[in-house]
Amino acid sequence: MSFIQIENISKKFDGVTVVDNISQDINQGELFAILGGSGSGKTTLLRMLAGFERPSSGRILLNGKDMTDLPPYQRPVNMMFQSYAVFPHMSVAKNVGYGLVKENIKKPEIDHRVEEILALVQLSSFSNRKPNQLSGGQLQRVALARALIKKPKVLLLDEPLAALDKKLREQTQFELMNIQHELGITFILVTHDQEEAMTLASRIAVMNEGKFIQTGTPTEIYEYPSNRFVADFVGSINLFEGIVATNDSNATQVKTDALGLLAASPDARVNVGETLWVAIRPEKISLSKKTISSTDINSVKGAVWDLGYYGNHCVYRIKTDNGTYLQVTTQNQSRATGLDINWKDEVHLSWDPACCMVLRE
């Protein structure tokens, strides 16, 4: 039996289905991320776990106990809000201790536990400050400490890093993972940011239109997406429609209009003559001014049409001779004042069939 069991949960608002019959098991101590765009129903699902929304149908079980009808103040679950929701009229210590006061714990113990948790989030010297004297990152840690102090069985996080700037986000992300590891609390987080989901989570559920499209580890989601939506939503991808020409244990060969015959890693499920999509990630393609491939397959010629320099890597848009665009990412491994491959350069592209996959839907 899993720690959290979500059983056939649906939620309708005025006849519109926002969460559509989701079932999912989540294990104890897991960091589970729900990744989806706006309007995918991810926040509604999280709010049902917290108890702010009542499911239209289905059950939520925690440790085997049905908590579908429990109000939020009786659930052993705490939530960290996207806006942090730090009480503006209370000091940091009062904010953090609020949940314990409601449990009728004696003051000395509250003070002790507040001190302990503030040390954990590195805010010890801020206990008497008011929220309007804190920065965004500090507010985020107050919200985290406040949600953790009750030692909840599950911590729900709504876009925990969305309001922080990039540097702080990277730093906080590791702190969050350390804290989760240290306390062993199950984290369920909701985010629209794929990087946030990939780096934090042990498992990701990609959500769209109220349904879980695919659930898996970050690598599974990225390297083995089950369909075009996931492939496109998580990271960038080049997709080419085609008809399966041959299929054996060595490779699946697909005839595409855009790039001719392409070879992908073998997929026993597909049949010759079937229409499907060949998918290749931009960083799996190698780019060169000279011909590097010995075979004709998975090799094309083109010119640099667009170029984005990001410092650590470059994103190229290559236009082939027949007008097809491909996105290619290259690492900038050497240090130079100019780029090797620049605008309008003629380039050769090639990739390993093993890095190429076929998607049926």
Next chain:
Amino acid sequence: MKQRSYFVTTAMFFGYAFLYVPIAVLVIYSFNDSSIPTVWNGFSLRWYSALFENEQIINAALLSLKIALISATLATFLGTLAGLALTQTNTFKGRLLFTGLIAAPLVMPEVITGLSLLLVFISSEQLIGWPDSRGTLTIIIAHITFSMAFVAIIIQSRLATLDKSLIEAATDLGAHPFRVTLDITLPLIAPAMLAAWLLAFTLSLDDLVIASFVSGPGSSTLPMVIFSKVRLGVTPDVNALATIIITIVGLGVVISGWVMYRQEQRTIRRVQQP
């Protein structure tokens, strides 16, 4: 800097003159030494001292203050409850209708409010024998009735800007909804409640029409006394009295405006910060 246009400056001058010249004239003439209110005869405070010797006016002023204090306090209490009920229960059907109904007294002509209250008091006296006569009590009830609507509107608009996740966070941390109201909602809307109280207080102090309908013998409020005095001809001591009232009401308005402004600034800062 941009050149200010003459048109705007002139328009502004006339606009504000239109609003404030009558008040200024009244204030200036309250310091007039002459007993004919329209002839300037030098500076004097004699009408102020005459005012403080006039027992009728002093008593009326004390009565008005008492009514304003009690009715503003009760109206704030009831109006806050109404505001909370209208914003926090999102499942309650016909909320829009009730929101409209609570605002209706704001646009109701005072004569109608006064008349209808009078009818209620008379029929209630005939039916259950309470209130047994009209006087201070009926004026207080009438003032609560109309100022409660203003309080509810102010509280409601403050609650509308309150971050709902604050309420949810407290609930999530184990606080029962009633505790959440005490711990989180009320402290956060306290400045709006103070502003609403001040508004209700000044409304009650100002009211002539409704009080005239529902008052009884021996319970004349200050505006009623002034009005009856003026009917017999304007005397300079009324100018002095009016100046004092303007000062008190003006202070009330300025303080409540300042409280609301500070609240707003704090909200803006909080929004901009993270």
